[in-house]
Amino acid sequence: MKQLFSLFFILFNVALLNAQKIYVTDTEAWADVKVYVTDTEAWADLVVYIEDSEAWATGNKGLWYFTDTEAWADKKVYFTDTEAWADLVIYYTDTKAWAGWKKISKKYLLE
Secondary structure, eight states: OHHHHHHHHHHHHHHHHTOOEEEEOSOGGGOSEEEEEOSOGGGOSEEEEEOSSGGGOOSSSSEEEEOSOGGGOSEEEEEOSOGGGOSEEEEEOSOGGGOEESOGGGGGGGO
């Protein structure tokens, strides 16, 4: 029983470490990831659904919550107008079930 509790505790904390609370910075040098937003889902590395509550923005699966407080963010992003300068290309969706990685090789950018 003690081992089961320990395993649950570890898995729960790992899930929290991968939460996707995002802070948007105006300074490229301060960003963890440079992001370009595309209008075409097929060109995206990640399909993003914006959550209204940070409680639902867990895991590295495209469920983002934007925070106004840098200290609370898991990742700082800078939005660029030039796709060639971006580390990550995203597409916004209105359907939560469609959120997720299209290019798994870039998943490490938000871990």
